[in-house]
Amino acid sequence: MTYVRDVGALARKDLLLELRAKDTLPAMLLFVAAVFVVFHFALPGNPSRLETTGLLWVAILFTALLGLGRAFVPEREQRTMDGLVLAPCDRSAIWLAKSLATLAFLGAAEVVALPLYALFFHRIGGSTVLAVVLADIGICAVGTFLGAMAVVTRARDLLLPLLFLPLAMPIVVGAVGASIGHSPGRYLGFLALYDLLFGVVCWGSFEYVVAE
Protein backbone atom coordinates (compact mmCIF):
# COMPACT_ATOMS: atom_id res chain seq x y z
CA MET A 1 0.00 0.00 0.00
CA THR A 2 2.83 2.36 0.79
CA TYR A 3 4.21 1.49 -2.64
CA VAL A 4 1.08 2.85 -4.32
CA ARG A 5 1.27 5.98 -2.13
CA ASP A 6 4.91 6.52 -3.05
CA VAL A 7 4.16 6.16 -6.73
CA GLY A 8 1.21 8.52 -6.41
CA ALA A 9 3.27 11.15 -4.61
CA LEU A 10 6.12 10.97 -7.13
CA ALA A 11 3.78 11.13 -10.12
CA ARG A 12 1.89 14.05 -8.59
CA LYS A 13 5.17 15.88 -8.16
CA ASP A 14 5.93 15.55 -11.88
CA LEU A 15 2.44 16.63 -12.90
CA LEU A 16 2.58 19.64 -10.57
CA LEU A 17 5.97 20.60 -11.91
CA GLU A 18 4.62 20.47 -15.46
CA LEU A 19 1.52 22.46 -14.51
CA ARG A 20 3.71 25.23 -13.16
CA ALA A 21 6.59 25.24 -15.61
CA LYS A 22 4.69 24.11 -18.75
CA ASP A 23 7.87 22.79 -20.31
CA THR A 24 6.86 19.60 -22.03
CA LEU A 25 3.20 19.44 -23.02
CA PRO A 26 2.96 22.62 -25.16
CA ALA A 27 6.10 21.54 -27.00
CA MET A 28 4.61 18.11 -27.70
CA LEU A 29 1.36 19.61 -28.97
CA LEU A 30 3.08 22.05 -31.27
CA PHE A 31 5.42 19.38 -32.51
CA VAL A 32 2.71 16.89 -33.42
CA ALA A 33 0.67 19.57 -35.23
CA ALA A 34 3.76 20.69 -37.16
CA VAL A 35 4.56 17.09 -38.07
CA PHE A 36 1.08 16.65 -39.55
CA VAL A 37 1.59 19.72 -41.70
CA VAL A 38 4.98 18.42 -42.82
CA PHE A 39 3.33 15.11 -43.72
CA HIS A 40 0.72 16.82 -45.80
CA PHE A 41 3.41 18.42 -47.95
CA ALA A 42 5.68 15.36 -47.89
CA LEU A 43 2.86 13.28 -49.37
CA PRO A 44 1.37 15.41 -52.12
CA GLY A 45 -2.00 14.57 -53.60
CA ASN A 46 -4.48 12.50 -51.70
CA PRO A 47 -2.57 9.99 -49.58
CA SER A 48 -4.45 6.77 -48.89
CA ARG A 49 -5.55 5.70 -45.44
CA LEU A 50 -2.78 3.10 -45.44
CA GLU A 51 -0.11 5.74 -45.90
CA THR A 52 -1.45 8.25 -43.41
CA THR A 53 -1.89 5.55 -40.76
CA GLY A 54 1.81 4.86 -40.99
CA LEU A 55 2.50 8.57 -40.67
CA LEU A 56 0.24 8.83 -37.65
CA TRP A 57 2.38 6.27 -35.87
CA VAL A 58 5.60 7.97 -36.86
CA ALA A 59 4.17 11.19 -35.44
CA ILE A 60 3.11 9.51 -32.19
CA LEU A 61 6.49 7.83 -31.74
CA PHE A 62 8.46 11.02 -32.32
CA THR A 63 6.17 13.11 -30.15
CA ALA A 64 6.61 10.54 -27.41
CA LEU A 65 10.39 10.76 -27.84
CA LEU A 66 10.15 14.49 -27.28
CA GLY A 67 8.37 13.94 -23.98
CA LEU A 68 10.58 11.05 -22.93
CA GLY A 69 13.71 13.08 -23.56
CA ARG A 70 12.43 15.65 -21.09
CA ALA A 71 11.35 13.16 -18.42
CA PHE A 72 14.55 13.09 -16.42
CA VAL A 73 15.88 16.50 -17.38
CA PRO A 74 14.39 18.33 -14.34
CA GLU A 75 15.99 15.76 -12.03
CA ARG A 76 19.32 16.35 -13.70
CA GLU A 77 19.08 20.13 -13.75
CA GLN A 78 17.94 20.41 -10.15
CA ARG A 79 20.23 17.56 -9.09
CA THR A 80 17.33 15.83 -7.39
CA MET A 81 18.06 12.34 -8.72
CA ASP A 82 20.27 11.51 -5.74
CA GLY A 83 17.50 12.60 -3.42
CA LEU A 84 15.00 10.37 -5.17
CA VAL A 85 17.34 7.40 -5.04
CA LEU A 86 18.04 7.97 -1.34
CA ALA A 87 14.33 8.33 -0.51
CA PRO A 88 13.05 5.44 1.61
CA CYS A 89 10.96 3.88 -1.13
CA ASP A 90 11.40 1.10 -3.62
CA ARG A 91 13.49 2.36 -6.55
CA SER A 92 11.09 0.91 -9.09
CA ALA A 93 8.49 3.38 -7.75
CA ILE A 94 10.57 6.17 -9.32
CA TRP A 95 10.31 4.50 -12.72
CA LEU A 96 6.62 3.73 -12.36
CA ALA A 97 5.75 7.28 -11.30
CA LYS A 98 7.83 8.80 -14.08
CA SER A 99 6.20 6.49 -16.62
CA LEU A 100 2.73 7.44 -15.39
CA ALA A 101 3.52 11.14 -15.60
CA THR A 102 4.94 10.76 -19.13
CA LEU A 103 1.91 8.67 -20.06
CA ALA A 104 -0.32 11.50 -18.88
CA PHE A 105 1.56 14.02 -21.06
CA LEU A 106 1.50 11.74 -24.08
CA GLY A 107 -2.18 10.98 -23.55
CA ALA A 108 -2.97 14.69 -23.31
CA ALA A 109 -1.01 15.35 -26.50
CA GLU A 110 -2.94 12.60 -28.28
CA VAL A 111 -6.32 13.89 -27.13
CA VAL A 112 -5.49 16.83 -29.38
CA ALA A 113 -3.48 14.96 -32.02
CA LEU A 114 -6.00 12.24 -32.90
CA PRO A 115 -8.92 14.59 -33.69
CA LEU A 116 -6.46 16.74 -35.60
CA TYR A 117 -5.41 13.72 -37.63
CA ALA A 118 -9.06 12.88 -38.30
CA LEU A 119 -9.63 16.47 -39.40
CA PHE A 120 -6.59 16.63 -41.68
CA PHE A 121 -6.50 13.12 -43.10
CA HIS A 122 -8.84 10.20 -42.42
CA ARG A 123 -11.30 8.98 -39.85
CA ILE A 124 -10.02 6.94 -36.92
CA GLY A 125 -11.55 3.63 -35.88
CA GLY A 126 -12.04 2.23 -32.39
CA SER A 127 -9.25 -0.30 -32.81
CA THR A 128 -6.80 2.53 -33.57
CA VAL A 129 -7.75 4.29 -30.34
CA LEU A 130 -7.27 1.05 -28.40
CA ALA A 131 -3.93 0.54 -30.13
CA VAL A 132 -2.91 4.08 -29.16
CA VAL A 133 -3.67 3.36 -25.51
CA LEU A 134 -1.78 0.06 -25.48
CA ALA A 135 1.14 1.44 -27.48
CA ASP A 136 1.39 4.46 -25.17
CA ILE A 137 1.81 2.20 -22.17
CA GLY A 138 4.65 0.32 -23.85
CA ILE A 139 6.29 3.48 -25.17
CA CYS A 140 6.23 5.20 -21.78
CA ALA A 141 7.34 2.13 -19.82
CA VAL A 142 10.35 1.35 -22.01
CA GLY A 143 11.07 4.96 -22.97
CA THR A 144 11.17 6.25 -19.40
CA PHE A 145 13.46 3.41 -18.43
CA LEU A 146 15.85 4.20 -21.28
CA GLY A 147 15.54 7.90 -20.50
CA ALA A 148 16.90 7.23 -17.04
CA MET A 149 19.80 5.39 -18.66
CA ALA A 150 20.48 8.06 -21.27
CA VAL A 151 20.46 10.92 -18.78
CA VAL A 152 23.57 9.65 -16.97
CA THR A 153 25.61 9.31 -20.17
CA ARG A 154 27.74 11.99 -21.78
CA ALA A 155 25.70 11.96 -24.99
CA ARG A 156 22.44 12.48 -23.03
CA ASP A 157 19.50 13.41 -25.26
CA LEU A 158 21.31 12.18 -28.33
CA LEU A 159 21.35 8.64 -27.07
CA LEU A 160 17.68 8.13 -26.20
CA PRO A 161 16.30 7.72 -29.75
CA LEU A 162 19.13 5.33 -30.60
CA LEU A 163 18.39 3.20 -27.56
CA PHE A 164 14.64 3.46 -27.91
CA LEU A 165 13.79 3.00 -31.60
CA PRO A 166 15.04 -0.60 -32.04
CA LEU A 167 13.08 -1.56 -28.93
CA ALA A 168 9.99 0.26 -30.21
CA MET A 169 9.90 -1.66 -33.50
CA PRO A 170 7.50 -4.33 -32.16
CA ILE A 171 5.19 -1.57 -30.89
CA VAL A 172 5.04 -0.05 -34.37
CA VAL A 173 4.25 -3.45 -35.89
CA GLY A 174 1.47 -4.13 -33.42
CA ALA A 175 0.05 -0.63 -33.63
CA VAL A 176 0.02 -0.39 -37.42
CA GLY A 177 -1.36 -3.91 -37.68
CA ALA A 178 -4.19 -3.07 -35.27
CA SER A 179 -4.97 0.14 -37.19
CA ILE A 180 -5.12 -1.35 -40.69
CA GLY A 181 -5.33 -5.13 -40.27
CA HIS A 182 -8.50 -7.12 -40.77
CA SER A 183 -8.26 -8.81 -37.38
CA PRO A 184 -7.01 -6.15 -34.95
CA GLY A 185 -7.49 -8.46 -31.97
CA ARG A 186 -4.25 -10.34 -32.52
CA TYR A 187 -2.24 -7.16 -32.84
CA LEU A 188 -3.83 -5.64 -29.76
CA GLY A 189 -3.02 -8.85 -27.91
CA PHE A 190 0.55 -8.61 -29.11
CA LEU A 191 0.77 -5.00 -27.87
CA ALA A 192 -0.62 -6.01 -24.49
CA LEU A 193 1.91 -8.83 -24.30
CA TYR A 194 4.73 -6.43 -25.14
CA ASP A 195 3.55 -4.02 -22.42
CA LEU A 196 3.38 -6.80 -19.87
CA LEU A 197 6.72 -8.34 -20.77
CA PHE A 198 8.75 -5.16 -20.93
CA GLY A 199 6.85 -3.66 -18.01
CA VAL A 200 8.00 -6.52 -15.82
CA VAL A 201 11.58 -6.35 -17.13
CA CYS A 202 11.78 -2.59 -16.54
CA TRP A 203 10.16 -2.84 -13.15
CA GLY A 204 12.58 -5.55 -12.08
CA SER A 205 15.78 -3.96 -13.37
CA PHE A 206 15.30 -0.23 -12.71
CA GLU A 207 17.11 -0.65 -9.41
CA TYR A 208 20.35 -1.33 -11.29
CA VAL A 209 20.02 1.74 -13.49
CA VAL A 210 19.93 4.28 -10.68
CA ALA A 211 21.94 2.54 -7.96
CA GLU A 212 25.69 2.05 -8.11
Add this chain to the structure above:
Amino acid sequence: MASLVLITTALLFVFYVAPDDANQGFSQRIFYFHVSIAFTAYVCFAAGAWKAFRHLWKRDPRADLESYVWVHQGLIFGAMVLVTGSIWARISWGRWWVWSEDELVLFLILYLFYCAYFMLRFSVDPGPQRANLSAVYALFGVVLIPVSFAAIRLAKEVLHPRVFTLHGPNFGGWILVTYCIAQAALLVLAYTLYRVELAGKRLDLRLRELKEVLA
Protein backbone atom coordinates in the same frame (compact mmCIF):
# COMPACT_ATOMS: atom_id res chain seq x y z
CA MET B 1 43.89 -24.44 -33.62
CA ALA B 2 40.76 -26.53 -33.33
CA SER B 3 38.78 -23.76 -34.96
CA LEU B 4 41.22 -23.64 -37.89
CA VAL B 5 40.86 -27.38 -38.51
CA LEU B 6 37.08 -27.24 -38.22
CA ILE B 7 36.74 -24.24 -40.52
CA THR B 8 38.88 -25.94 -43.16
CA THR B 9 36.83 -29.12 -42.88
CA ALA B 10 33.63 -27.13 -43.12
CA LEU B 11 34.85 -25.31 -46.22
CA LEU B 12 35.81 -28.59 -47.85
CA PHE B 13 32.41 -30.08 -47.06
CA VAL B 14 30.52 -27.03 -48.22
CA PHE B 15 32.28 -26.89 -51.57
CA TYR B 16 32.99 -30.53 -52.38
CA VAL B 17 30.72 -32.86 -50.45
CA ALA B 18 27.32 -31.18 -50.20
CA PRO B 19 25.21 -31.60 -53.35
CA ASP B 20 24.00 -28.67 -55.42
CA ASP B 21 20.55 -27.43 -54.63
CA ALA B 22 17.95 -28.49 -57.20
CA ASN B 23 16.60 -25.08 -58.10
CA GLN B 24 19.28 -22.71 -56.81
CA GLY B 25 22.45 -24.53 -57.76
CA PHE B 26 25.78 -23.41 -56.41
CA SER B 27 24.66 -20.20 -54.77
CA GLN B 28 22.66 -22.10 -52.19
CA ARG B 29 25.93 -23.14 -50.57
CA ILE B 30 26.24 -19.76 -48.88
CA PHE B 31 23.38 -20.97 -46.74
CA TYR B 32 25.61 -23.32 -44.79
CA PHE B 33 27.49 -20.29 -43.55
CA HIS B 34 24.65 -17.79 -43.47
CA VAL B 35 22.45 -19.91 -41.21
CA SER B 36 25.24 -21.10 -38.96
CA ILE B 37 26.66 -17.60 -38.59
CA ALA B 38 23.20 -16.39 -37.60
CA PHE B 39 22.89 -19.12 -35.00
CA THR B 40 26.37 -18.32 -33.69
CA ALA B 41 25.41 -14.67 -33.36
CA TYR B 42 22.37 -15.65 -31.28
CA VAL B 43 24.60 -17.78 -29.09
CA CYS B 44 26.97 -14.83 -28.62
CA PHE B 45 24.14 -12.46 -27.67
CA ALA B 46 22.70 -15.06 -25.30
CA ALA B 47 26.11 -15.60 -23.71
CA GLY B 48 26.49 -11.83 -23.36
CA ALA B 49 23.13 -11.62 -21.65
CA TRP B 50 24.00 -14.54 -19.38
CA LYS B 51 27.23 -12.83 -18.30
CA ALA B 52 25.27 -9.60 -17.81
CA PHE B 53 22.86 -11.50 -15.61
CA ARG B 54 25.77 -12.94 -13.62
CA HIS B 55 27.11 -9.43 -13.17
CA LEU B 56 23.82 -8.13 -11.79
CA TRP B 57 23.04 -11.18 -9.72
CA LYS B 58 26.33 -12.47 -8.36
CA ARG B 59 28.36 -9.27 -8.74
CA ASP B 60 31.01 -11.32 -10.47
CA PRO B 61 33.78 -8.75 -11.13
CA ARG B 62 34.88 -10.37 -14.40
CA ALA B 63 31.38 -10.72 -15.84
CA ASP B 64 31.07 -7.15 -17.14
CA LEU B 65 34.06 -7.41 -19.47
CA GLU B 66 33.07 -10.92 -20.53
CA SER B 67 29.56 -9.78 -21.34
CA TYR B 68 30.90 -6.90 -23.41
CA VAL B 69 33.26 -9.16 -25.36
CA TRP B 70 30.46 -11.65 -26.11
CA VAL B 71 28.20 -8.88 -27.36
CA HIS B 72 31.06 -7.56 -29.46
CA GLN B 73 31.54 -10.98 -31.04
CA GLY B 74 27.78 -11.19 -31.59
CA LEU B 75 27.84 -7.85 -33.39
CA ILE B 76 30.68 -9.02 -35.66
CA PHE B 77 28.79 -12.20 -36.52
CA GLY B 78 25.61 -10.16 -36.91
CA ALA B 79 27.33 -7.99 -39.50
CA MET B 80 28.41 -11.15 -41.31
CA VAL B 81 24.80 -12.36 -41.29
CA LEU B 82 23.71 -9.14 -42.97
CA VAL B 83 26.48 -9.37 -45.56
CA THR B 84 25.97 -13.05 -46.43
CA GLY B 85 22.19 -12.63 -46.42
CA SER B 86 22.49 -9.65 -48.69
CA ILE B 87 24.71 -11.55 -51.16
CA TRP B 88 22.25 -14.40 -51.17
CA ALA B 89 19.32 -12.05 -51.74
CA ARG B 90 21.19 -10.50 -54.67
CA ILE B 91 21.67 -13.89 -56.28
CA SER B 92 18.18 -15.21 -55.54
CA TRP B 93 16.07 -12.15 -56.22
CA GLY B 94 18.44 -9.81 -57.97
CA ARG B 95 18.26 -7.26 -55.18
CA TRP B 96 20.64 -6.54 -52.35
CA TRP B 97 17.90 -6.24 -49.79
CA VAL B 98 14.55 -7.98 -49.39
CA TRP B 99 12.16 -7.15 -46.58
CA SER B 100 10.42 -10.48 -46.90
CA GLU B 101 13.27 -12.41 -45.31
CA ASP B 102 12.52 -12.62 -41.57
CA GLU B 103 15.99 -13.44 -40.42
CA LEU B 104 17.58 -10.53 -42.26
CA VAL B 105 15.09 -7.98 -40.96
CA LEU B 106 15.48 -9.31 -37.43
CA PHE B 107 19.23 -8.99 -37.70
CA LEU B 108 18.92 -5.45 -38.94
CA ILE B 109 16.90 -4.55 -35.84
CA LEU B 110 19.30 -6.44 -33.58
CA TYR B 111 22.23 -4.78 -35.29
CA LEU B 112 20.79 -1.33 -34.61
CA PHE B 113 20.01 -2.38 -31.04
CA TYR B 114 23.49 -3.66 -30.28
CA CYS B 115 25.15 -0.70 -32.00
CA ALA B 116 23.20 1.42 -29.52
CA TYR B 117 24.66 -0.82 -26.80
CA PHE B 118 28.11 0.30 -27.85
CA MET B 119 27.06 3.94 -28.02
CA LEU B 120 25.71 3.60 -24.49
CA ARG B 121 28.81 1.87 -23.21
CA PHE B 122 31.24 4.34 -24.68
CA SER B 123 29.20 7.27 -23.45
CA VAL B 124 29.58 6.42 -19.77
CA ASP B 125 32.81 6.57 -17.81
CA PRO B 126 34.21 3.18 -16.78
CA GLY B 127 32.94 2.10 -13.39
CA PRO B 128 30.12 0.28 -11.68
CA GLN B 129 27.47 2.45 -13.32
CA ARG B 130 28.68 1.63 -16.81
CA ALA B 131 28.74 -2.06 -15.94
CA ASN B 132 25.18 -1.91 -14.64
CA LEU B 133 23.78 0.02 -17.59
CA SER B 134 25.47 -2.24 -20.12
CA ALA B 135 24.25 -5.33 -18.31
CA VAL B 136 20.66 -4.15 -18.16
CA TYR B 137 20.69 -3.20 -21.83
CA ALA B 138 22.23 -6.55 -22.82
CA LEU B 139 19.43 -8.29 -20.91
CA PHE B 140 16.87 -6.25 -22.83
CA GLY B 141 18.42 -7.72 -25.97
CA VAL B 142 17.43 -11.29 -25.21
CA VAL B 143 13.88 -10.17 -24.46
CA LEU B 144 13.84 -8.20 -27.72
CA ILE B 145 14.94 -11.12 -29.93
CA PRO B 146 11.80 -13.30 -29.57
CA VAL B 147 9.48 -10.29 -29.38
CA SER B 148 10.92 -8.81 -32.58
CA PHE B 149 10.76 -12.15 -34.29
CA ALA B 150 7.07 -12.46 -33.44
CA ALA B 151 6.55 -8.86 -34.55
CA ILE B 152 8.20 -9.45 -37.92
CA ARG B 153 6.04 -12.52 -38.48
CA LEU B 154 2.97 -10.46 -37.60
CA ALA B 155 4.01 -7.59 -39.84
CA LYS B 156 4.39 -9.96 -42.75
CA GLU B 157 0.72 -10.88 -42.56
CA VAL B 158 -0.21 -7.26 -43.19
CA LEU B 159 2.49 -6.27 -45.62
CA HIS B 160 3.63 -9.42 -47.44
CA PRO B 161 0.97 -12.08 -47.72
CA ARG B 162 3.30 -14.28 -49.78
CA VAL B 163 5.57 -16.62 -47.90
CA PHE B 164 8.77 -17.82 -49.48
CA THR B 165 9.70 -21.43 -48.98
CA LEU B 166 12.93 -22.20 -50.71
CA HIS B 167 14.37 -25.06 -48.76
CA GLY B 168 11.65 -27.59 -49.29
CA PRO B 169 11.49 -30.74 -47.28
CA ASN B 170 14.74 -32.32 -48.52
CA PHE B 171 17.08 -31.38 -45.73
CA GLY B 172 18.98 -34.54 -44.95
CA GLY B 173 22.02 -36.65 -45.67
CA TRP B 174 25.15 -34.74 -46.61
CA ILE B 175 23.37 -31.42 -46.36
CA LEU B 176 22.72 -31.99 -42.67
CA VAL B 177 26.24 -33.26 -42.02
CA THR B 178 27.76 -30.28 -43.81
CA TYR B 179 25.53 -27.89 -41.93
CA CYS B 180 26.47 -29.43 -38.57
CA ILE B 181 30.18 -29.20 -39.35
CA ALA B 182 29.86 -25.58 -40.46
CA GLN B 183 27.87 -24.80 -37.32
CA ALA B 184 30.42 -26.44 -35.04
CA ALA B 185 33.24 -24.68 -36.85
CA LEU B 186 31.68 -21.26 -36.40
CA LEU B 187 30.81 -21.84 -32.76
CA VAL B 188 34.38 -22.86 -32.03
CA LEU B 189 35.63 -19.88 -34.03
CA ALA B 190 33.43 -17.52 -32.03
CA TYR B 191 34.70 -19.00 -28.78
CA THR B 192 38.32 -18.70 -29.91
CA LEU B 193 37.81 -15.08 -30.95
CA TYR B 194 36.12 -14.44 -27.63
CA ARG B 195 39.07 -15.85 -25.73
CA VAL B 196 41.55 -13.86 -27.80
CA GLU B 197 39.69 -10.60 -27.40
CA LEU B 198 39.11 -11.18 -23.70
CA ALA B 199 42.79 -11.91 -23.14
CA GLY B 200 43.71 -8.75 -25.05
CA LYS B 201 41.25 -6.61 -23.10
CA ARG B 202 42.42 -8.03 -19.76
CA LEU B 203 46.04 -7.43 -20.68
CA ASP B 204 45.15 -3.87 -21.61
CA LEU B 205 43.42 -3.31 -18.26
CA ARG B 206 46.34 -4.81 -16.35
CA LEU B 207 48.80 -2.64 -18.25
CA ARG B 208 46.79 0.45 -17.40
CA GLU B 209 46.72 -0.48 -13.74
CA LEU B 210 50.46 -1.01 -13.75
CA LYS B 211 50.99 2.34 -15.46
CA GLU B 212 48.88 4.04 -12.84
CA VAL B 213 50.89 2.40 -10.10
CA LEU B 214 54.10 3.59 -11.69
CA ALA B 215 52.90 7.11 -12.38
